[in-house]
Amino acid sequence: xxARSTRRGKPPPRRRHRIRKTLAILSRKRSLYATRRLxxxxxxxxxxxxxxDTLRCNLVIANSGPRMIYRGMEVRGLDxxxxxxxxxxxxxxxxxxxxxxxxxxxxxxxxxxxxxxRDKLRCLQLLAREGxxxxxxxxAHDRSNxxxxxxxxxxxPAIIKLIRGTQGVGVMIASxxxxxxxxxxxxxxxxxxxxxxxxxxxxxxxxVRALVVGDRVVGAMRRQAKKGEFRSNIHRGGAGTVIRLQExxxxxxxxxxxxxxxxxAGVDMLESRDGPKIMEINSSPGFEGLERATRLDxxxxxxxxxxxxxxxxxxxxxxRGLA
Numbered sequence: 511x512x513a514r515s516t517r518r519g520k521p522p523p524r525r526r527h528r529i530r531k532t533l534a535i536l537s538r539k540r541s542l543y544a545t546r547r548l549x550x551x552x553x554x555x556x557x558x559x560x561x562x563d564t565l566r567c568n569l570v571i572a573n574s575g576p577r578m579i580y581r582g583m584e585v586r587g588l589d590x591x592x593x594x595x596x597x598x599x600x601x602x603x604x605x606x607x608x609x610x611x612x613x614x615x616x617x618x619x620x621x622x623x624x625x626x627x628r629d630k631l632r633c634l635q636l637l638a639r640e641g642x643x644x645x646x647x648x649x650a651h652d653r654s655n656x657x658x659x660x661x662x663x664x665x666x667p668a669i670i671k672l673i674r675g676t677q678g679v680g681v682m683i684a685s686x687x688x689x690x691x692x693x694x695x696x697x698x699x700x701x702x703x704x705x706x707x708x709x710x711x712x713x714x715x716x717x718v719r720a721l722v723v724g725d726r727v728v729g730a731m732r733r734q735a736k737k738g739e740f741r742s743n744i745h746r747g748g749a750g751t752v753i754r755l756q757e758x759x760x761x762x763x764x765x766x767x768x769x770x771x772x773x774x775a776g777v778d779m780l781e782s783r784d785g786p787k788i789m790e791i792n793s794s795p796g797f798e799g800l801e802r803a804t805r806l807d808x809x810x811x812x813x814x815x816x817x818x819x820x821x822x823x824x825x826x827x828x829x830r831g832l833a
Contacts, residue, residue: 531557531589531817534615536564536606543798544594547809555813560588564599569609576612590820591617592774592812593624594794597674600628616823618816619793623771627793630673631705634788636769642762643787645669645780646708651698656691663708670694673703683709710787713780720755720763720777721795721808724815727763728808729800730755752803762786773819774812 533552537545540561552559562580570577578585591610595603607621626632634644646663660668670693672680680702684690690706697704715735720727731750755763759779766788767775776795779786797808 528556531820532560532587533557533813533816534560534562534585534588534591534610536562536567536591536593536595536603538563538565538596538599542594544794544796544809547797547801548592548594548813551807551809551813554810555817557813557817564593564595564603564606567606567609569605571609576609578606578609578613588613588615590816591615592816593617593619595624596794597628600624600674616820618773618812618819619775620771623773624793626770627772627775627791628674630671630790631703633770633791637766637788640765640769642766642769643782643785645710645787645789648706649673649703650706653691653695653698656687656694659706660687660690663706666690667709669707669709670697671705671707672697673705710780710782713782713787716781717789718753718755718759718779718781718786719750719795720759720779721797721800722763722767722772722775722777723808723811724773724819725764725768727755727760728811729797729804729806730759730763731800731803750799750803752800759786762788766791773815 535545535548535552539545540549545561549559549561562585566580567585568579570579588610591607593603593607595607604621604625607617607619607624610617611620626636631647631649634647638644648659648662650659660666666687667683667685668690670682670684670690674680682693684693694704694706716732718730718732720730722728730753732753733750762779762785763777766777767773770791772791772793774793774795776792778789778792780789800806801808
């Protein structure tokens with residue numbers, strides 16, 4: 511694990527005459543841990559933060575150019591934006607991010623990357639195409655020959671997932687063909703898109719979350735499901751332990767985030783006999799547990815990267831066009 515982040519409580523020294531930047535944080539609530547810490551990190555570096563409730567951002571599209579109205583005031587002068595887009599507001603959140611991009615505001619993560627990470631199938635397609643290991647996965651609408659589909663993911667037990675589930679919601683395990691049939695029929699009848707996925711038996715109830723910022727992993731945790739549960743998500747009662755990643759896992763995590771198009775990402779990996787298998791990628795990863803366990807300034811690492819990213823973007827000709 512590359513632990514080059516600044517330790518909590520020791521922000522970089524302020525330079526005299528440094529230009530004060532304005533960083534927008536797209537978040538539903540200022541009180542959320544990640545949002546609060548990002549605000550603190552921006553302030554510690556001598557800059558200004560502006561927390562914008564994503565759903566209160568009004569988008570103005572006109573021939574004179576795109577504009578944004580927030581609480582009756584026009585939003586101007588943003589140097590960079592850090593989106594924290596929850597899964598429940600993905601559609602509008604993406605519209606806001608795309609609009610900021612149209613306004614010429616560097617956004618650390620761009621809309622295309624967020625959209626790709628939210629679509630589990632698209633995400634896995636991108637990773638597999640470039641040779642990264644993933645669990646064997648099948649998406650289908652044909653209810654016939656179910657046994658063949660189960661065979662394609664390595665047999666039973668198998669994992670069934672909603673395409674756009676989050677925090678373990680919509681993730682089930684099926685141990686018999688009858689269970690697979692019942693679950694698939696139920697979700698198909700409800701109009702939901704699902705995937706059938708390989709169960710990595712040696713990793714059951716356990717995974718690794720690596721937090722990627724730019725071209726490095728700033729911290730990693732192994733998450734273990736609570737007793738009687740196979741999902742290791744912290745929101746589902748899982749416990750996290752800080753770990754030092756093997757180099758192969760770190761390379762896989764950074765490469766996965768880059769392929770999907772994310773500057774900041776939580777990359778979830780399964781520890782298989784063949785090496786790290788990428789399970790999914792989160793474009794708005796939480797980092798409370800990681801900061802508390804390691805005392806690393808993860809929020810500061812994100813802010814520093816966002817500022818550097820904005821400088822690089824502004825040094826290049828702005829490409830205006832829908833993502």
